[in-house]
Amino acid sequence: MAKTPPKHHPSIIDSFAIKKHNLTVGNQSLSQLAERVGQTPFYAYDRSKMTHRLRQLRSQMPDDLKIHYAMKANPMPAVVQHMAGIVDGLDVASAGEMKVALDTGMSAQQISMAGPGKRPVELAQAVAAGITINVESFNELEELARQSNRLGIAATVAVRINPAFELKSSGMKMGGGPKQFGVDEEQVPILLKRIAELELDFAGFHIFSGSQSLKPEAIIEAQHKSIELAIQLADSCPGPIRKLNIGGGLGIPYFPGESPLEIEPIGHALAKQMQRAKQYLPEASVIVELGRYLVGEAGVYVTRIVDRKVSHEQFFLITDGGLNHHLSASGNFGQTIRKNYPVAIGNKMNWPQKEIASVGGPLCTPLDLLADKMELSKAEVGDLFVIFQSGAYGYSASPAMFLNQTKVIEVLV
Ligand SMILES: *Cc1c(COP(=O)(O)O)cnc(C)c1O
Numbered sequence: 001m002a003k004t005p006p007k008h009h010p011s012i013i014d015s016f017a018i019k020k021h022n023l024t025v026g027n028q029s030l031s032q033l034a035e036r037v038g039q040t041p042f043y044a045y046d047r048s049k050m051t052h053r054l055r056q057l058r059s060q061m062p063d064d065l066k067i068h069y070a071m072k073a074n075p076m077p078a079v080v081q082h083m084a085g086i087v088d089g090l091d092v093a094s095a096g097e098m099k100v101a102l103d104t105g106m107s108a109q110q111i112s113m114a115g116p117g118k119r120p121v122e123l124a125q126a127v128a129a130g131i132t133i134n135v136e137s138f139n140e141l142e143e144l145a146r147q148s149n150r151l152g153i154a155a156t157v158a159v160r161i162n163p164a165f166e167l168k169s170s171g172m173k174m175g176g177g178p179k180q181f182g183v184d185e186e187q188v189p190i191l192l193k194r195i196a197e198l199e200l201d202f203a204g205f206h207i208f209s210g211s212q213s214l215k216p217e218a219i220i221e222a223q224h225k226s227i228e229l230a231i232q233l234a235d236s237c238p239g240p241i242r243k244l245n246i247g248g249g250l251g252i253p254y255f256p257g258e259s260p261l262e263i264e265p266i267g268h269a270l271a272k273q274m275q276r277a278k279q280y281l282p283e284a285s286v287i288v289e290l291g292r293y294l295v296g297e298a299g300v301y302v303t304r305i306v307d308r309k310v311s312h313e314q315f316f317l318i319t320d321g322g323l324n325h326h327l328s329a330s331g332n333f334g335q336t337i338r339k340n341y342p343v344a345i346g347n348k349m350n351w352p353q354k355e356i357a358s359v360g361g362p363l364c365t366p367l368d369l370l371a372d373k374m375e376l377s378k379a380e381v382g383d384l385f386v387i388f389q390s391g392a393y394g395y396s397a398s399p400a401m402f403l404n405q406t407k408v409i410e411v412l413v
Pocket residue numbers: 070072073091114208211212247248249250289290291292293392
């Protein structure tokens with residue numbers, strides 16, 4: 001007997017108000033918002049949801065924890081500007097992102113740059129800007145010192161450690177074993193000695209062990225190990241640890257059967273760990289860097305149904321946007337098995353007529369599938385198909401040039 005498939009956690013769709021069968025985003029009905037934008041497809045991000053998420057998170061976390069926004073999750077300048085007003089710092093992964101971060105007015109002291117393969121010109125830009133540079137290799141450190149000398153500015157440098165542990169049960173592991181990120185834990189003392197010789201301004205550590213975890217125990221364990229690792233390395237440091245970035249990893253539920261992450265136990269455990277940090281690393285600010293957890297649930301992708309057909313007794317809806325704007329929803333951004341994102345017909349919410357349908361985008365590839373046999377309100381050409389959990393790793397993480405289709409528009413409401 002076939003098992004009934006697990007349902008999506010209801011809170012995601014229910015967290016958006018409905019007016020006369022229309023989904024609302026930022027108090028605007030979706031049909032009207034589509035008119036205002038002037039086209040489909042578009043992304044709409046709700047600023048109040050971002051603010052609310054951050055307020056909720058802060059209420060559960062230790063008061064002195066610094067919360068940074070990892071802007072690669074959603075680099076839209078208006079979003080970054082909004083986030084800059086409510087977080088303690090911005091983490092960038094390129095000089096292009098650094099520009100957007102500095103444009104917000106965020107102080108350079110609260111901006112850090114990570115990422116493998118920083119080019120000499122990017123390092124020079126970062127030094128000139130005065131942001132913290134998380135070095136990821138011995139070569140990079142030497143190049144950073146060259147740029148630092150050339151400019152006559154001592155670069156502020158933190159060491160990105162490739163920890164011996166990993167964030168367990170996470171969507172994307174970024175530590176534990178051979179990795180292209182950071183410097184292996186065992187080699188860090190040698191790198192620290194070199195930083196002292198080069199007379200750079202040592203700021204601390206960056207320890208990022210993984211992403212997209214929904215297991216509080218796993219996050220607690222990784223945070224614990226990160227802080228203990230920094231304490232253990234403190235004696236080898238050329239100066240006091242002022243910044244201790246313990247990564248992020250807080251996930252959001254995308255797929256049926258997943259539940260929202262409980263943050264209360266994380267805050268509780270972190271408060272205890274931070275007591276230890278205070279004792280052994282008295283000058284350290286403890287920082288978490290979060291991307292999707294802060295912005296992912298605040299965004300929707302909206303595309304219009306342009307065709308409706310039947311193939312071998314299965315209903316298909318075809319939309320005017322697809323994986324060219326939203327690669328992750330098609331299941332092709334790092335997922336091993338394709339699963340359905342939460343979706344709805346945004347102008348037919350709570351609609352009495354339902355059907356099982358699949359939804360395909362406009363690209364000539366079977367990969368362009370946005371929903372696979374899901375129960376949806378019975379939809380017609382002209383209706384709006386909405387994908388939730390789309391505030392992070394949407395447009396900027398998609399192959400927008402593929403098939404030269406309509407360009408997507410992003411709005412912050
Ligand atoms: C991608 C990334 C993040 C953000 O990850 P999320 O899963 O979006 O929270 C944070 N820090 C680093 C170093 C990253 O590479």
